[in-house]
Amino acid sequence: MSELEKRYQRLLSLYPRDHREQHGDEMLGVLIADAGDRTAPGWRDTADLLWGAFRLHVRRLLAADVLAIVSLLGPIAVLAGAATSLHELAWWVQAGSVPRFEQLPDAPVWFVWLGVAILAMAGKRRAAAIGAWVATAGLIVVLQLPFAGWQWFTDKAGWVLLSAVTAFALSMSDGRKARGWPAIGTMAATVLVIVGLGVFGHRDEIAEYAALAVLFAGAVLAAGIRSATGWRAALVLSTPVATALLARLVHAVHDGPINDTVSTLIFFGAPLVFLVAIGGLVRLPRRTSVS
Amino acid sequence: MTNALREPTFLILTALAEEPRHGYGILRDVEQISGGRVRLRAGTLYTALDRLTSDEWVAVDREEVVDSRLRRYYRLTDSGAARLAEEIKRVRATTRVAETRLRARLIGGTA
Known part of the structure; x- marks a missing residue:
């Protein structure tokens, strides 16, 4: 050669x-x-x-079939991002009090996402897309709030990314080829388990890793384990897993603050590049070469 | 109303209109059709072929092995031919308007 x-x-x-x-x-x-x-x-x-x-x-990665699955399952998967806030809410309720806005600044966003998920399942895709963009903008605003626990330099970037990709999928796809109710049920059950782990296993490292594993496994099962399209959609739905692992890696090798530009590149740029690259590694069923 | 085809797509479909061609044959024919103005490269060609085959405008016609290397011939499908015909019609209509206006300008003698 x-x-x-x-x-x-x-x-x-x-x-x-x-x-x-x-x-x-x-x-x-x-x-x-x-x-x-x-x-x-x-x-x-x-x-x-x-x-x-x-x-x-x-x-x-952005094939119509992949976007169709993400547009249906994405709004449900995003709800798993509410786990930390729900834990916070449970704590306040248990204490017999009502949290102030500063304690749960992201709460309105999750309500919007709940509405988006219902609209997407009901087939109201235009309304769902508008809601998804509003919710994504809301998450970005929450990231900027000085009192919010959400910062660029955290694993939370994954939820913002998943929000944006889901909003994009809802805007671009008519969802016609998306898998049906069993997939929705699987994704919803996955979210419930993650929320349970987040509420009852808050700050427990094993529970945090278990939640990431559950998200990935649930996304794969819901999106379709037997097709390359399903795996690609599952990878998109698992964006928060990639970002969370990245955050742990960065924390392990770098102790201290990182400026916003570098944080953005690490937590938003790297997962996107990773998704684009890994999406192409999935093997498609071999096509008949001569037709 | 369908969107206009991009020039590389138009030229690839044109190259395949007459007979099935292999990748290198398409590159050379596109260069010839465009009078040497457009020189496609392999990356652009196969990215376009990937889309054209998934849109079912182009299909694999046959394969052969030449010098121990695979050579795959592509052909225009009926839907690809229909899309090319539609594009020719669109370009012809635009060209006709341009010709008419240019003629009017020359007759009128105004700038």
Whole structure:
């Protein structure tokens, strides 16, 4: 194998797995034929291949089927983000008091999300999409409040990301191909377990990790374990898991404050890049090559 | 009303209108059709083919192995041909208006 071939292969390895398996050899042949006397890939070819790989990864992640599942299950999954606030509310209720706004600034947002979930299940997608964007904006506002426990530099970024992606999915998808009531039931049960773990196992490390595992497992089961589309949708629904693990990793290696720009890049940029990349690793059922 | 096709898409569909072609054949034909103005690269071509096959405008016609490397031929499907015909109609209508207005300008002699 020539050096040129090896270099092209390295670039082609960045393509989504199913595309690579189906077109990798064919593309290599075209690239070699088009290379002429070149001994190394030109910068235009390199840029073109990188851009092509990125577009195909994004296309797979934002495929209509994936968005349809996220638009149905996302509004339910997001409700798991209310676990901490519900624990807080339970504490105040138990103390025989009513919490002030400063104690639960995100409470209105979760009520909006509950409404969005009901609207999405009822098929009122336009209203659900509008509500989802309002709720996402609400979460971003809560992130800015000085008295809120929500900060950029926390695992909470995952809920904001999931909110935004769900709002996007509700705006883009008509939800026609989404899985039905069993999937909704599975996701709802998952959220109830996570909320239970959040309320009764608050600040318990085992309960926190268990909640993350439950979210991932529930998302996979609800979205569909047997299809690549289901796995991709499950990865999107599990965004808070990725961010929470990332937060723990960052806390372990860096003790101290990080400025907002770096925090944003870490907790919002990295999970998005991860999702785009990992979405392309999921293997699609092999298509019939000749029709 | 359907959106206008992007130029690479239009040229790829045009390249496949006459007969099935393999990837490299499409690249060369697109260059020829456009008079050397558009030179597609492999990344752009296969990104477009990925979309065109999922939209069922293009399908795999046959495969052969040349110099121990897979060569896959693509063909235009009936829906792809219909979409290309629609685009030609759209471009022709626009061109006709442009021609008429240009002629009127030349006859009128105004800037």
